[in-house]
Structure formats: C-alpha cells, structure tokens
Amino acid sequence: MPGPLLQHGDRGSDVTRAQGLLNRAGALLDDDGQFGPGTEAGLRACQLEAGRPVTGSIAPADWDWLESLPEPCPDIATEAVVFIAREEVSSRAYYDAVVTRPSYPGLTSGMTIGIGYDLGQEGGHFAADWGDRLDGATHDALVPWLGRQGSAEAVKALATVRIAWVSAWFVFTRRSLPAYVGQTRGAFPGFDALPLLSRGALVSLAYNRGTAMDDSSPDDPRREMRQIRDAVAAGRPDQVPAALLAMQRLWPTLRGLRDRRAREAALFQEGLDGG
Secondary structure (H helix, E strand, O other), X not given: OOXXXXXXXXXXXXXXXHHHHHHOOOXXXXXXXXXXXXXXHHHHHHHHHOOOOOOXXXXXXXXXXXXXXXXXXXXXXXXXXXXXXXXXXXXXXXXXXXXOOOEXXXXXXXXXXXXXXXXXXXXXXXXXXXXXXXXXXXXXXXXXXXXXXXXXXXXXXOOOOOOOHHHHHHHHHHHHHHHHHHHHHHHOXXXXXXXXXXXXXXXXXXXXXOOOOOOOOOOOOOXXXXXHHHHXXXXXHXXXXXXXXXXXXXXXXXXXXXXXXXXXXXXXHXXXXXX
C-alpha cells in the first residue's frame, strides 16, 4: 500500500519498510528504521539505476515503484540475499569505492569480480553469466584469468577494469544465486522445508565453501557439512547452528571466516525462531 513522504532524519516502521524494499534492488541497507546518510545514498543509487528522479527522498507516488520491485531470489529471504552480498562486499558504498576493481582474496582463490564471483572457480560459466553484461574490452581482459589462481600480477594487469554495481547485482541475483540455491538444495535434502532465512544461511555457506561433503584429510574438514546435511534431512534443523559454529575449528587464525560462520548460525536460528 502507499506510504508517506520520507526523507533524511525520519524514523519508524515506514522507513524500515522502505529499506526492505530498496534492498530488493541491491541497496544493502540495515533495515533499522533510521533514514540516515546510508539510506539516502542507497535510495539515490536505486533511483538513478531505475531512471527515476534522484531526489534522495521517497514521495507518496514512489511507493508503487518500491512495491513493484521483485524479490531478488524467491527461494530465500531478501534479508538473506543482502546478508550474503554484504559478507562478500561489505556495503554498496565499499563496492563502489574498492570492490568494483578485480581483486585477489589470497590462498587458492582466483581473481574475484562482482559479488564474490571467483574467476578461478566459475570460469566454465563466465560466458553465460557475464557475456551480456560486459563490454568487449572488459570481457577480453578477464578471459585470460579464467580457471586460474589469482595473483598480485593479475591485480596489476586488471588495474583499469571496473565492474559496475548494476551488472554485479544482476549476475549475483539472476545467475549466481539461482545456481547456488540449486546446489544447496541438492546437497541438503529437506532444504525446502526450512524457513526462508534458514535456507539463506545454508546458501551463504555453499557460496563461501561449496557443497562438497567427503574429504580424506586427517582433520576431516567436511565433517560439519555432513552433520548439517544429516540434521536437515532428518528434520532436526535445531542442530544446524551448533554445527556451523563447530566449523570454526578449521580457521583458528582467520577471524573473517570464523565470524562468517557465527553470523550464518545466527541467521539460521533467526529463521527457526520465526524472524
């Protein structure tokens, strides 16, 4: 339904509602009910990308546009889509300032573009995912790095490449996420019986770690993945948050991964609690 005029400094449930709707378009906002600088910047970006007047405020007539924005990934909650994107790029402002350039996260990763798109791992899908979203020069600059581990050399070679947010969000929501939802659904029988937020926590896990279950290494790094699979399949989703937290043992010195598992556990539990 239509809503009131909203602008910088406003607070309340209507702001929360607007923030949630803007997140469907990739604003990556906290839906905290406070119309601050972040919400204004996110709104302006969405207005620009939609070809609407860039006012930084929401007029009563704008609510029809906001309500018409489609869910970015109907198989998981929009809140979970935003969660995964923020885990990968932090914020829309940080993306525009830093992540728009290809990066090398380190270790065995390939060069990464967009919202966590690893050219080393996703090289076989690159043409289908990005072919219609990149100009010829950008496409040709990235092709040599498909299927390869990233490096400082690659960062220098790709220093002039930029991936616009609108393209990154399109590929993330229209191509990457549907593929990862499918992989997660196949890896965790019972996935569709979970609440949308809890589904999103598992998709985040798959987006970050893949869905492999077997490993012959002495420390069995896929043990918790199997525990989650078995718990979901048996209708015992209450066991999943503890398994996500137990997975932290694998990264004793990597706080980013440890914290991500903790946030995924909290998101999964929020789904179970009806959030």
